Amino acid sequence: MSQSPAQVVGMGTVLDHVRTPQEVALPHVVEFRNVTKTYNAGKADEFTAIRDVTFVVEDVVGKGEFICVLGPSGCGKSTILRSIAGLEPQHPATSGEVLVLGQPVVGPGSDRGMVFQDYTSFDHRTVLENVTFGLECLHTPRRQRDELGREWIHKMGLNVATDAHKYPHELSGGMRQRVAIARTLILKPRIILMDEPFGALDPLTRLNMQDLLVKLWKEVQATVFFITHSIEEAVFLGDRVYLMSNSPGTILEELKIEPATSSANEMQRQPKFLEAVYYIRDKITKLESNQ
Amino acid sequence: MNSSFLDRLLRNWLTLRRPVSRLQAIGLGVACILLCLTGWWLLTQGAAESRLVGPLTLPSPAETFSKFSELWNDFALTRNVLVTLRRVSIGFALALMIGIPIGVTAGCFPRIHAFLSPLIMIGRNVPLAAVLPLMIFIFGAGEKNKVMFIFVASVAFVISDAARAIMDVSARYIDTAYTLGASRWQTISKVLVPLAAPTIFSACRQMFGLAFGYIMLAESIKIADEVGGLGYQIQIFQRRGFREHIYLIILVIPMVALVIDQVLAWIQRQLFPHLYGGDGMLRSLVRITVIPWESLKSLIFYRTPVSLSSAATEERPK
Numbered sequence: 226m227s228q229s230p231a232q233v234v235g236m237g238t239v240l241d242h243v244r245t246p247q248e249v250a251l252p253h254v255v256e257f258r259n260v261t262k263t264y265n266a267g268k269a270d271e272f273t274a275i276r277d278v279t280f281v282v283e284d285v286v287g288k289g290e291f292i293c294v295l296g297p298s299g300c301g302k303s304t305i306l307r308s309i310a311g312l313e314p315q316h317p318a319t320s321g322e323v324l325v326l327g328q329p330v331v332g333p334g335s336d337r338g339m340v341f342q343d344y345t346s347f348d349h350r351t352v353l354e355n356v357t358f359g360l361e362c363l364h365t366p367r368r369q370r371d372e373l374g375r376e377w378i379h380k381m382g383l384n385v386a387t388d389a390h391k392y393p394h395e396l397s398g399g400m401r402q403r404v405a406i407a408r409t410l411i412l413k414p415r416i417i418l419m420d421e422p423f424g425a426l427d428p429l430t431r432l433n434m435q436d437l438l439v440k441l442w443k444e445v446q447a448t449v450f451f452i453t454h455s456i457e458e459a460v461f462l463g464d465r466v467y468l469m470s471n472s473p474g475t476i477l478e479e480l481k482i483e484p485a486t487s488s489a490n491e492m493q494r495q496p497k498f499l500e501a502v503y504y505i506r507d508k509i510t511k512l513e514s515n516q
Numbered sequence: 517m518n519s520s521f522l523d524r525l526l527r528n529w530l531t532l533r534r535p536v537s538r539l540q541a542i543g544l545g546v547a548c549i550l551l552c553l554t555g556w557w558l559l560t561q562g563a564a565e566s567r568l569v570g571p572l573t574l575p576s577p578a579e580t581f582s583k584f585s586e587l588w589n590d591f592a593l594t595r596n597v598l599v600t601l602r603r604v605s606i607g608f609a610l611a612l613m614i615g616i617p618i619g620v621t622a623g624c625f626p627r628i629h630a631f632l633s634p635l636i637m638i639g640r641n642v643p644l645a646a647v648l649p650l651m652i653f654i655f656g657a658g659e660k661n662k663v664m665f666i667f668v669a670s671v672a673f674v675i676s677d678a679a680r681a682i683m684d685v686s687a688r689y690i691d692t693a694y695t696l697g698a699s700r701w702q703t704i705s706k707v708l709v710p711l712a713a714p715t716i717f718s719a720c721r722q723m724f725g726l727a728f729g730y731i732m733l734a735e736s737i738k739i740a741d742e743v744g745g746l747g748y749q750i751q752i753f754q755r756r757g758f759r760e761h762i763y764l765i766i767l768v769i770p771m772v773a774l775v776i777d778q779v780l781a782w783i784q785r786q787l788f789p790h791l792y793g794g795d796g797m798l799r800s801l802v803r804i805t806v807i808p809w810e811s812l813k814s815l816i817f818y819r820t821p822v823s824l825s826s827a828a829t830e831e832r833p834k
Contacts, residue, residue, distance in 0.1 A: 335697025359696040
């Protein structure tokens, strides 16, 4: 683990160590205290997904932070995300504590919305019915939820008149992910968990979705946890980047990133942006070659 | 010119999965029927003694079809078809009403599935011809016995197919529903069951065809004074030596099955427009009946409507 003083790499600043919950004064949105997850403990196929993960995300007043998690493949990024979501089998942790707003996570809930890489639109529901699914579960009256649903379909850059009553299979991959994001954001979650949401999209759609996500994130003021394989995506979107070790994963470094000042496409040409990207890429390449 | 035609013909017939137009498909089907009829005619043409196949084994097409009006009028074909259909439908509907809820529960909760699996296994593998005499002991020789026979023959399949369909719904849909705040019951009723429904429907559609075959078996056992049904008619014709009538009924049964299957296919298309396109008339109908019920429910159970601005805040941890 690097114990050198904070180091500036382009847009990013590598902190001298990963901050622990004790050090951060502001209220904590998410904190992990020595979390380890081991599957099939004691058996021949015992596997530890994450080991001794400790970090803290503070509640920045008026806006949530955008956290990106990067690391070599199979390092347990999804385990961290699904532990926050409270989804089995990653939840509950084998040891350690996962806290959200100071409370231990006991199970999934709409306060921690999640967007998956696979298209998880409910195929039997139209776009509008997909977007309003969460409100339906809260027993919001139909008229109210349809109104709100249309508003969000519009915000996601879809055409309310033509797309609201389409079925997911009639949509492109990018449009499906828009529906999935709208379906989560409409519930105004405190935390948004995104597991490589743009992983299956083509590069151009991906850039558009990044810009859209930044715009919407500013509006909903949630803390976002974003897992990605794309370092450019992480540096563009993230306020903070966590860099994970090889499996069993733990957090190696924490980087603070300057906020992006222009669109994804433009940012990704700036030298200081690239400097941060290259720094992380070298780290990950080194990790993967040691696997 | 000639060879290019031959080339195209070969290419059309021998290319893997070459699409075929609807018209062509129907034409090819008709060609097959005509071929079979011709074969039948060739085997049975000429005077009775000189035929390749004797009239006692296989009557000629003309002899067979000439008996149709007799079958229709004197032997009340439609009434017998309806009697048979009613038995299958009641027995099968019973199997669906009991089998689908059990199957869905088993699919949702693996422990219940494990608990039921010996019964399902026995139910699927039990020799039905051997069960039939037992059914007569238990339910007597009347209608009840036939209906219950269909029920017993199909319920285990309905349960296992429904359970399988639920289990095959990808876990990511459950995860998604949970992170959107759905309760366990909401996840079952709004996600798992609707996503599994098309699979369950297809399985049941096929099973109905099988049940239609089983009823013949039940109807062919004659005890005391029986009333009607195609299987019963076949028994009578067999005893009287009416070969033509039996062949006709054997031809009628697939036609009835075809009509029923087409009706079921139509229902399927209208219920699941997300799979089969179209306007989903029956789905809309279902929704129209669900909406007032839902509003009524929210009036009774959820008195305080959730306001727009605080739609989700109430769910947040303090």
